[in-house]
Amino acid sequence: MTESRLTKAFLRVATGVVLVFIYTPLVIVAIYAFNPTATQTWPPSGFTLQWFGEAFSNPNVLSSFASSIVAGVFATAIALVLGTLASLAVARYSFFGRESVSLLLLLPLALPGVVTGIALSATFQTLGLKFALPTVIVGHATFCVVIVYNNVLARLRRTPRSAEEASADLGAASMTTFRRITLPAMRTALLAGGLLAFALSFDEVIVTNFTAGPGTETIPLFILRSIQRPHELPVVNVVAFVLVLLSVIPVYIAQRIGGREGAAIR
Amino acid sequence: MTITAAHSPSRTRRLSAWLYGRPRSQVVILLALPLGFFLLVYIGSLVVLFLNAFLETDPFSGDVIPVFSLDAFVTLFTEDVYRTIALRTIGMALLVTVTCAILGFPVAYYIARIASPRTKRILVIAVLMPLWASYLVKIYTWRTMLGGNGFVDWLLAPIGLESPGLDSLVSGWFVLVYLWLPYMILPIQAGLERIPGSLLEASADLGGKAGITFRRVVVPLVLPAIAAGSIFTFSLTLGDYIAPAFISNTKFIGNVIYDNSTLGNLPLAAAYSMLPVLIMVIYLLIARRLGAFESL
Numbered sequence: 001m002t003e004s005r006l007t008k009a010f011l012r013v014a015t016g017v018v019l020v021f022i023y024t025p026l027v028i029v030a031i032y033a034f035n036p037t038a039t040q041t042w043p044p045s046g047f048t049l050q051w052f053g054e055a056f057s058n059p060n061v062l063s064s065f066a067s068s069i070v071a072g073v074f075a076t077a078i079a080l081v082l083g084t085l086a087s088l089a090v091a092r093y094s095f096f097g098r099e100s101v102s103l104l105l106l107l108p109l110a111l112p113g114v115v116t117g118i119a120l121s122a123t124f125q126t127l128g129l130k131f132a133l134p135t136v137i138v139g140h141a142t143f144c145v146v147i148v149y150n151n152v153l154a155r156l157r158r159t160p161r162s163a164e165e166a167s168a169d170l171g172a173a174s175m176t177t178f179r180r181i182t183l184p185a186m187r188t189a190l191l192a193g194g195l196l197a198f199a200l201s202f203d204e205v206i207v208t209n210f211t212a213g214p215g216t217e218t219i220p221l222f223i224l225r226s227i228q229r230p231h232e233l234p235v236v237n238v239v240a241f242v243l244v245l246l247s248v249i250p251v252y253i254a255q256r257i258g259g260r261e262g263a264a265i266r
Numbered sequence: 267m268t269i270t271a272a273h274s275p276s277r278t279r280r281l282s283a284w285l286y287g288r289p290r291s292q293v294v295i296l297l298a299l300p301l302g303f304f305l306l307v308y309i310g311s312l313v314v315l316f317l318n319a320f321l322e323t324d325p326f327s328g329d330v331i332p333v334f335s336l337d338a339f340v341t342l343f344t345e346d347v348y349r350t351i352a353l354r355t356i357g358m359a360l361l362v363t364v365t366c367a368i369l370g371f372p373v374a375y376y377i378a379r380i381a382s383p384r385t386k387r388i389l390v391i392a393v394l395m396p397l398w399a400s401y402l403v404k405i406y407t408w409r410t411m412l413g414g415n416g417f418v419d420w421l422l423a424p425i426g427l428e429s430p431g432l433d434s435l436v437s438g439w440f441v442l443v444y445l446w447l448p449y450m451i452l453p454i455q456a457g458l459e460r461i462p463g464s465l466l467e468a469s470a471d472l473g474g475k476a477g478i479t480f481r482r483v484v485v486p487l488v489l490p491a492i493a494a495g496s497i498f499t500f501s502l503t504l505g506d507y508i509a510p511a512f513i514s515n516t517k518f519i520g521n522v523i524y525d526n527s528t529l530g531n532l533p534l535a536a537a538y539s540m541l542p543v544l545i546m547v548i549y550l551l552i553a554r555r556l557g558a559f560e561s562l
């Protein structure tokens with residue numbers, strides 16, 4: 001089927017319009033970071049760098065940024081370990097219930113976040129746990145595992161087992177084979193999965209809001225609270241601008257990992 | 267593989283040797299941690315939630331009393347407000363899904379079948395990148411844009427219109443479509459890439475005009491991909507409680523659950539949260555029938 005010139009023109013315009021729709025808000029939030037006043041009218045009334053200094057020295061911004069990093073690192077670490085173990089079992093062995101493993105791990109992403117959130121919060125409450133960063137990390141880990149799992153599983157399915165068998169035939173113990181053969185084959189998949197898991201954790205607010213408790217604030221929770229306080233909006237503008245800039249990093253790394261594999265990161 | 271005990275093997279080596287030829291033990295070791303964590307933390311939590319739905323609340327203190335009761339369900343079925351909210355949320359999830367499919371299809375088609383390889387690479391990144399930008403930043407910037415004297419007012423003023431404002435479902439619809447659109451574009455694009463060109467040529471050779479080829483060949487083949495994308499747009503809308511509160515000033519299912527979870531009626535929240543779970547199970551079963559899982 002060859003599309004008519006009219007169809008092509010329509011598709012090109014439609015694509016352009018949708019891209020403008022996607023990027024306009026991101027550009028606008030960047031512009032507001034330089035807005036001198038706290039009122040959010042358009043167009044902005046001037047230009048200032050004043051709020052950058054205020055934001056970078058704001059203790060709430062700094063501590064919530066640190067909390068987000070800690071939560072992301074730990075949730076990603078748990079996801080890397082659990083996701084890799086599960087993917088090795090599913091990719092390299094056949095056993096009863098193998099098909100259900102994927103479904104079980106996918107549940108936290110397939111079910112609405114609000115359900116995961118309230119289920120965890122009800123359970124933590126019943127157990128008498130203190131709501132703080134550890135409860136946030138456990139909550140994030142639930143939906144990060146499947147990200148690593150999917151990435152590594154896809155890689156293991158593409159990697160022939162012959163190299164592992166050769167290693168075993170040459171007398172390597174299974175741990176040696178894993179360290180020297182399997183792990184290097186999975187490396188970029190682990191990097192991609194870990195990156196995505198971290199980004200997901202860093203941005204999460206629906207479940208976090210249920211599991212953080214008072215006194216624990218991640219960056220999304222900071223924004224959520226500050227949106228409702230007009231005098232804090234200039235600082236939020238700067239934080240938002242920085243977050244939009246930071247979102248370029250994972251995309252860049254994903255591209256560096258390689259075109260084919262980069263496409264698997266979503 | 268043979269391991270002789272002649273040069274006193276290390277402990278890990280002995281373990282390796284023991285595990286060799288015992289695949290079942292290997293599976294148990296691999297799955298113990300991940301399945302243990304998931305069954306204990308995730309499934310366990312869902313069970314706790316489920317049980318809470320059947321408990322009673324003290325009418326004065328609001329505390330949960332460990333006594334079997336169907337009060338929460340009775341409230342949900344008898345008070346109209348919960349039905350209204352459920353219908354509003356489901357309706358919005360469907361509307362957002364359909365809108366995303368309509369807006370996303372031309373973009374996906376252009377990327378998959380028209381753009382040059384170079385343009386294609388750039389466009390895929392362009393669609394991918396906003397997914398990494400913070401969800402709350404997007405909500406926040408739309409709030410400033412849709413608010414009084416904001417960007418939307420400024421944009422529409424020359425044609426005599428104004429922003430729907432921050433207490434309108436129209437705004438919520440707009441923003442939810444904005445949030446989830448990339449989740450629809452990418453699967454459709456991947457689905458379109460998988461259609462072999464030869465099928466389209468065959469259709470044309472058999473006399474199918476472009477419109478017929480599109481309707482009879484392209485659409486049926488890409489339907490599983492649309493179903494895959496719709497899982498995200500539908501589920502994410504169904505569970506959202508922040509966009510409804512901050513953009514539309516209305517309550518969705520998620521808001522009722524959230525409001526009642528912290529300072530209200532946990533059994534009611536637990537009972538109500540079964541609704542999105544039930545809807546998603548039905549939705550996933552339908553999506554699986556359409557072949558969505560092969561297109562994820």
